Amino acid sequence: MTYSTRSLFFIVCLWSSFVTLETPVHAEHPTLSPTPFEQMKTLIGTWQGTRKAYDGEETIVAHYSLTAIDTAVMEQLFPGTPKEMVSLYTQDGHDLVMTHYCMLGNQPRMKTQGLVSSETITMSYMDGTGMRSIDDMHMHELTIKFMDENHMTHHWTLYDKGQKKVTHTFMFARQ
Numbered sequence: 001m002t003y004s005t006r007s008l009f010f011i012v013c014l015w016s017s018f019v020t021l022e023t024p025v026h027a028e029h030p031t032l033s034p035t036p037f038e039q040m041k042t043l044i045g046t047w048q049g050t051r052k053a054y055d056g057e058e059t060i061v062a063h064y065s066l067t068a069i070d071t072a073v074m075e076q077l078f079p080g081t082p083k084e085m086v087s088l089y090t091q092d093g094h095d096l097v098m099t100h101y102c103m104l105g106n107q108p109r110m111k112t113q114g115l116v117s118s119e120t121i122t123m124s125y126m127d128g129t130g131m132r133s134i135d136d137m138h139m140h141e142l143t144i145k146f147m148d149e150n151h152m153t154h155h156w157t158l159y160d161k162g163q164k165k166v167t168h169t170f171m172f173a174r175q
Contacts, residue, residue: 036096036116040073040089041066042149049154049172060170098123100139106130108138120145125159135162150174 034042043064050057063076073089086101096112107130110123125140140159146152154170 034118035091035094036112036121037073037089037091039116039118039121039146040064040096041070043073043075043152046175047152047172048175049170051168051170060172062170062172096121096123097126098142100142102139104137104139106136106138108140110139110142118146134159136160137165140164 044066045064047062047064049060049062051060052058060077061079063079065074065076066072067074067088071090075087075089077083077085077087083103085103087098088101089096089098091097092111096116098110100108100110102108106128108128109126111126112121112123116122120143122143123141125134125138128134128138131138137158137160139156141155141157143155143157144152145155150173152172154168154172156168156170158165158168
């Protein structure tokens with residue numbers, strides 16, 4: 001090999017090593033299928049349900065819609081009534097984060113913890129606004145159970161003075 005051939009060979013090897021160094025390496029990450037956010041998007045539409053009340057059963061309407069260029073699912077419970085509450089669900093990595101604008105006048109934020117099954121999403125208190133401390137009465141946990149594409153239940157757990165007070169269960173059917 002002549003001096004110029006060796007030089008050319010060296011330059012080609014050096015150049016190819018730079019190209020290799022600059023090529024990004026993508027780690028393999030398992031994807032959740034579907035993500036909790038994708039599950040929430042399947043709820044778009046109007047749902048009607050019931051919950052046990054002191055004087056029998058109460059009828060509840062829930063309306064789900066996409067907002068913010070389809071990056072958030074908006075849930076309206078009791079829409080158009082004095083009890084109306086809004087929750088916004090967004091994706092944060094593999095987790096689902098929700099802010100609940102409650103008729104109690106506060107806004108607890110909840111987040112999934114770890115893997116979520118295709119049948120159940122459980123979100124727990126992360127932080128909140130409109131409260132002096134975590135001891136104030138607030139919604140602390142939400143579990144949504146998907147029975148099938150047209151039936152689900154919500155289990156909303158209320159905390160007061162740092163302790164579980166009651167869990168409200170709503171049973172919904174798609175309208």
